[in-house]
Amino acid sequence: MKTEVRGNGTSISLQNPSHFNTPHGSITGALRGCLGSLDGACTEKLLLHCASALESNDVTLAQQVMWVLNNVASSVGDPNQRLTSWFLRALISRASRVCPTTMNFNGGSTSLRRRMTVTELAGYVDLIPWHRFGFCVSNSAILKAVQGSPKVHILDFSIAHCMHLPTLIDALAKRAEGPPSLRITVPSCRPPVPPLLNASTEDVGHRLANFAKFRDVPFEFHVIDDPCLSSSGEILSKESSAFQFESLLSLLTATELELREDEALVINCQNWLHYLSDEREGSTARDSSLRDAFLDIIKGLNPRIIVVVDEDSDLSASSLTSRITTCFNYLWIPFDALETFLPKDSNQRLEYESDIGHKIENIISFEGFQRIERLESGAKLSQRMKSSGFFSVPFCEETVAEVKSLLDEHASGWGMKREDNMLVLTWKGHNSVFATAWASTGLED
Template identity: 70%
Template structure:
């Protein structure tokens, strides 16, 4: 297990194991490293699924003595997994759980300046921005009009860099239209300004770079309305007429941490629709972990725990334990953990699939992968040089993968429909 590699944490167990807890602690006596914490989390989940409230409480009690929101990375990660398990249990056994996990999650609205700092903290988002922008710049060479359909969760933070580069294009900048959905998945980060304000700021920046710019909206129902109506509404608007597509513009479709939020029954439908728009290129970037709709609770705990330690561990390298910036960033990961572990069915909106499975899905639908060029690889490497030495990049066939200490974290892929004709 990857958790066994993270054994720098050695938390003494200062309790006498109750009878029912003996199995859960077998092999972990003396200390709790990442592998033992994972084992306890799995025992707790198993107890909850088998309605063994007593054992679940006992395991939670041990985890509660290990977890610390201000401890080392394993302890901080454990505190969020424990919170998620308690949240799950409290909905089934509302009077049985009595643990103090702090105040309820309250997400703060960020200013644009704070969002910039958030995105720059670790290369989790910037890796995808950099790889995508470089591939887009190459594919639109020679076009005087560019239209990007942007499906992302970071409020167009990707585009100032591309606008800046387009403004310096030797043959002159193209006109640029970016179309975004009017609503986004209800996940962090949250911004305190409207999409219209974001568009206005982007337009002002583009004007300073002599780039003719327009931000358009795809009007769709709110995700909080009737189940799946948001996706149905969005998919119905992805057509040539509603999108105002033009034959003389290069169409680019950009999906950054987006497809995971589509219900399983809508993922293939979305991809088939955008394939029919005949884009010049489709970029898909997401986190390289398997937490899809069919994953069992045990699989989600194992995969999530062995994956989400990456941002916790990377933040440890340069931010103090009490850093408010670090605590807020980790809270956003905690928001994700609570959804992954605490909810089922339509309430669970985090449905990640790893890069390999995404590639299989794309091939089955009728897409061909496109390799990132040498210039893209160079730019990503230069970006990573700005961050801690633990960050790296590897190439897996046509996929670029961001790594932390050798472990996959985020993948970037580029695609065209089979038989694409320019």
């Protein structure tokens, strides 16, 4: 008997394992009782068995474990089943590249991502505080840093299409000393990841300009034009599936950015920094990764403050089994959180989970330049910033109060904690997103 597993336009033939005997031993005993089980620990064990089989090119064992996983996974089941379904799809996608003939795989690796309207994107980021937490923290920290400055320039790197900026513009308009002149500069390209918008970067700029005019905030919007990109923002490279940063970094100069001495410069990185490759280009101590090169460049711009917000997990390991363990025990959070208020067949929920599945597939299915999801924990990022010569800036009590007020709007499972000078969004006590603030010079300077 064979079972067809389908997902994202793909299918794979899985053998019904009446006998789970392989050169590595019998997995019948090891996995006895797992079939039909919804236990997360058992599911994780199955995923690791499958990953180990793929890494050792044991096609038979991989097919057998996938068959068991297929009996556990469900895209409309409980959170564990839904999460498992995306891991299974990711493993199938990986298997199709490891041994495409033997695995009898059809179709592409992922479905096309839907582009949202601005209104839909606003609802998307409001579902859970995954993005709004960072918006709230960064806006509050920026407001404090530019207090009293008549001119402000924000160099903004974000995957959420400047969705945090209307709130910041509104807050600047209410300043007791009056609003500053505000200049926003954004890159013309972004990582090829959800959420996707059906409007261009220039369109976003026009919308922000109209809102700033309505709030009587003097406003400029500039786009860093990258010659390696097409007019639509697509990357013109043979490695187009990877986000190419090299040419962008060369444009981050005082001249290209038209930095002005009378402006307070702010650099905001929202779920963006981890898309910079951390692989070193050479083998000597002087060789740096693109991530470190970016930090060196922005430090040289001498900004008033740098805010870094990202997902608090370490998913950069070269080992597939290590990534599966970390990813499975991290990305259950949004699946579990969505369960608290959206029905199982909600299109909004399915779409959000699909975007998380897009992340899972990249983490599990790809290697080399194609694996762009290379998260590092807040603790590791903090050490990297300190090693690059940045100085940690603590968040004020007003920022903490604003975040707590935000979390009151969401399910009771969401919380916040402090780790050194870092603020961390938690779900049922588990870290999900961190926020840090940095200065390029110490207070004594």
